[in-house]
Amino acid sequence: MSLLRVVPDLPDTPAAPAPDAAPAVAFEHVSKAYPARRGHAPVPALRDVSLTVPQGSITGVIGPSGAGKSTLIRLVNGLEHASSGTVRLFGRDVGGLSESGWRRERRSIGMIFQHFNLLSSRTAFQNVALPLAIAGEPTDRIKARVDRLLDLVGISDKRDRYPAELSGGQKQRVGIARALANDPRILLCDEATSALDPETTLSILRLLRQVNAELGVTILLITHEIPVIKEVCDQVAVLEAGQIVETGSVFEVFTRPATAIAARFAVAATGVDLPPDLEARRLAPGQTGGRIVVRITLAGQTGVALARLAAFGPACEIVSARIDSIAGRPFGVVLALLDPATLPLTRLRAALPDPRFAIEEVAHVA
Numbered sequence: 222m223s224l225l226r227v228v229p230d231l232p233d234t235p236a237a238p239a240p241d242a243a244p245a246v247a248f249e250h251v252s253k254a255y256p257a258r259r260g261h262a263p264v265p266a267l268r269d270v271s272l273t274v275p276q277g278s279i280t281g282v283i284g285p286s287g288a289g290k291s292t293l294i295r296l297v298n299g300l301e302h303a304s305s306g307t308v309r310l311f312g313r314d315v316g317g318l319s320e321s322g323w324r325r326e327r328r329s330i331g332m333i334f335q336h337f338n339l340l341s342s343r344t345a346f347q348n349v350a351l352p353l354a355i356a357g358e359p360t361d362r363i364k365a366r367v368d369r370l371l372d373l374v375g376i377s378d379k380r381d382r383y384p385a386e387l388s389g390g391q392k393q394r395v396g397i398a399r400a401l402a403n404d405p406r407i408l409l410c411d412e413a414t415s416a417l418d419p420e421t422t423l424s425i426l427r428l429l430r431q432v433n434a435e436l437g438v439t440i441l442l443i444t445h446e447i448p449v450i451k452e453v454c455d456q457v458a459v460l461e462a463g464q465i466v467e468t469g470s471v472f473e474v475f476t477r478p479a480t481a482i483a484a485r486f487a488v489a490a491t492g493v494d495l496p497p498d499l500e501a502r503r504l505a506p507g508q509t510g511g512r513i514v515v516r517i518t519l520a521g522q523t524g525v526a527l528a529r530l531a532a533f534g535p536a537c538e539i540v541s542a543r544i545d546s547i548a549g550r551p552f553g554v555v556l557a558l559l560d561p562a563t564l565p566l567t568r569l570r571a572a573l574p575d576p577r578f579a580i581e582e583v584a585h586v587a
């Protein structure tokens with residue numbers, strides 16, 4: 222289904238941002254500390270964060286609990302204010318905005334939440350209509366727009382149902398329709414799929430991708446879930462203890478992580494870690510001998526590389542292999558057991574000379 226077919230008042234194709242367009246969001250050396258309470262020290266939630274969210278992008282911020290993700294997003298919708306540094310929305314410094322200025326600014330921002338935040342006493346239609354009614358839209362226009370938004374998110378048949386009568390995925394579709402009601406330029410997603418099962422998560426992420434592609438809405442999402450980033454984002458920032466430790470394209474960050482935390486997320490993304498039986502046979506650090514476990518990361522020509530590995534026969538025993546795609550590009554991770562007496566690492570490296578193939582020693586095992 223094409224979104225453009227069903228949403229009125231939209232151009233045939235979203236206007237592509239001009240090459241020199243200001244980022245949708247720019248954090249410039251932003252720090253945020255929550256004030257001290259009852260003798261406790263202030264809580265530093267964000268420290269010297271600089272990050273840009275390009276217009277038209279789907280940008281993800283991933284980090285463990287307490288890293289500062291919610292704080293980051295709350296700075297964008299004005300629910301919190303930076304302690305220092307500058308936050309710009311579409312080029313405009315929002316630091317000095319008054320409360321009424323924020324009310325206007327928030328009309329260009331849509332927001333969806335982990336627990337949907339629907340009004341339980343209102344139907345799906347009424348929930349989506351609410352922001353339009355608050356904005357003073359006439360009734361006939363509200364009706365036309367809400368009907369089309371419900372069609373867009375695929376739940377027209379549930380228009381008169383109350384939230385309690387909807388599944389989690391359907392509630393989030395209502396949440397997305399409501400967030401789009403005022404035709405925002407950016408959609409903020411706060412752990413928007415964390416309460417959903419994997420299949421429903423995928424369908425919601427696909428809807429978000431469609432919204433981005435066809436309506437040109439920039440999406441900034443925060444999550445602690447790798448599959449979300451892998452499925453939908455163009456670029457990712459890794460947040461740890463209030464600091465951005467890595468940013469880049471999703472493919473680059475997860476195939477060539479530069480920090481330990483991004484490497485942990487990368488292992489989660491690829492699903493390849495040392496299996497328990499090999500972990501049990503791991504030799505103490507410094508102890509050598511036995512066999513070597515290597516992790517071979519393959520970007521690009523995965524089939525060619527696998528064929529070369531297979532040609533080594535028993536000297537290179539493949540323990541696990543996963544071929545996947547990250548951000549739409551082929552990517553593979555192979556764990557193999559090498560017998561260094563018959564297949565030294567140098568020979569393995571010579572057989573896979575492509576710089577997109579990374580070979581690392583993971584452990585020595587008995």
Ligand SMILES: Nc1ncnc2c1ncn2[C@@H]1O[C@H](COP(=O)(O)OP(=O)(O)OP(=O)(O)O)[C@@H](O)[C@H]1O
Nearest residue numbers: 255264265266284285286287288289290291292293
């Ligand atoms: N209103 C507040 N007052 C005081 N401290 C706060 C407040 N909100 C958040 N914090 C603290 O700021 C830090 C960052 O919190 P934040 O909620 O932004 O992290 P998060 O990455 O979103 O975590 P989670 O994934 O668990 O929601 C944490 O140490 C948290 O305890």
